Amino acid sequence: MPTLRRAILYSLAGLVLAFLFLPVLVVVPLSFSSARYLSFPPPGFSLQWYENFFSRAAWTDATWMSLWTAVASTILAVLLGVPAAIGLTRGRFPGRALAQALILSPVVAPGIVVAIGLYYVYARYGMVGRPVALVVAQAALAVPFVVINVSAALGGVDRRLEQAALNLGATPWGAFRQVTLPLIRPGIFAGAIFAFVTAFDELLIALFLAGTTAVTLPRRMWEQLNYSIDPTIAAASSLLIALTTLLLGGAEILRRRAERQRTTPAE
């Protein structure tokens, strides 16, 4: 009887995991289909949708726009987020909880509220359609991931190591650069990866701020999905899945490295 109950439970969990994972994979065979519209299983193999994706300016321009604004947002988020994480974990100041709530709020605030809020003010300053508006907005959405990952990494640094460096004559900056920074580097990179994925996938803000001159890849896919299901989207989706999986793998390797580098005992 217990084994039967166990079997039911395990197969139920397996079914749910299949429900979670398999639909994501469905787009991959579709992207290699020779059919002009959706048919499954694909009648034949073809690379035409990838050719389409890489040869049409509407797709390549959107991809470049997404890539460079996401990279710029990530750099901005790291430059602002790493010092902020240090300030929040090491500093004690009134309103610290409030500051933390402000920094984390973009993750839980409804996307539409954030998007129209930014649009409401940015439009007044003629920022709609300017890539820099996307960079700033995506950085605000991405920065929580940097702050959280770096804070977690800082929690794993034994402060006595810094104290030792200071006692041995290092300046505070020197102690940070030579002791703390190498220890939290995996956390910074992991945060940067999650920040990049967040910025790269952002759609709602792009819907309101991109105009016609700063069209990102998600915005382009959105427009296509609303009008026709051209299998080029399947090719774009497959490329996105590959990119995400690659970046996640990188983040996982970094997480393991960070775990090994802990100088304080894990909780």
Added chain:
Amino acid sequence: MSVALSGAMPAAGRRSRPWRLPPSLLALPLLAFLLIFYAYPLASMLARSVYDQGWTFSGFGALAGDAVFWRVLGTTAQVAFVVTLVCLLLGYPVAYVMSRVRSGTANLLMVLVLIPFWTSILVRTYAWMALLGRRGIVNNALIAMGVVDQPLQLMNTRFAVYLAMVHVLLPFMILPLYAVLRGLDWRLVQAAEGLGAGPLGAFRQVVLPLSLPGIAAGCVLVFTLALGFYITPVLVGSGSDVMLSMLIGDLVNRLDWPRASAMAVVLLAMVLGVFALLARLVPLGRVLQGGR
């Protein structure tokens, strides 16, 4: 001699920098950035609901008498509630099994959760469109198997909204549940069984109460995210599945700021209200670390 030297050196080093800034100042640039480019725009838009060259409540007044608004509010709450419930029922067994298997297997199962979790919502919604369309994979399979003659209307239905939203939000339920169940002291279950509780009794009286924080955290996350959902319901829903966020977007496109901002206040208040009730239970940090 050497002792005196090692004592003097850092003191000299410290004297050469007469003041040291408190580390908390390092948070200032980010806070300033967020206040200017994020909080200020958001606050001015929300303030627009009560102030426009003078105090006004015309936006809220218009909403109160607007039957469409109340219907959409009802739809939004209902969809969010159903999605949360289904996510809990589907997510709990997964989190439970993940916490009972060996850590290598658990890590592998975690990959199956995390890859969809990080895959773009657009991609996942597109996959459901490909599956549920009139000439989609599900209909083709059903016709080929002779289950139905005519393709079923699966896309642009409430069912499609539930299915796709549960798919997108399920990881937000599994991750906090798993975090709690993994840390559970399973010897308590053995003790309960040793004292004569059946497996179901042990689950109901030991595991379930101890996993309540995880249940609360997962439900808060899924419910609040579902309340503000936009992309998925627009693409797979029908005209009668309009959610609050879709109505807000529509109003902004028509530049009806009084109503749009009032509605944004309502939506944000619902989300913040749920969070304020249960915020301390939500391990937001763990979710933001990519699920670990």
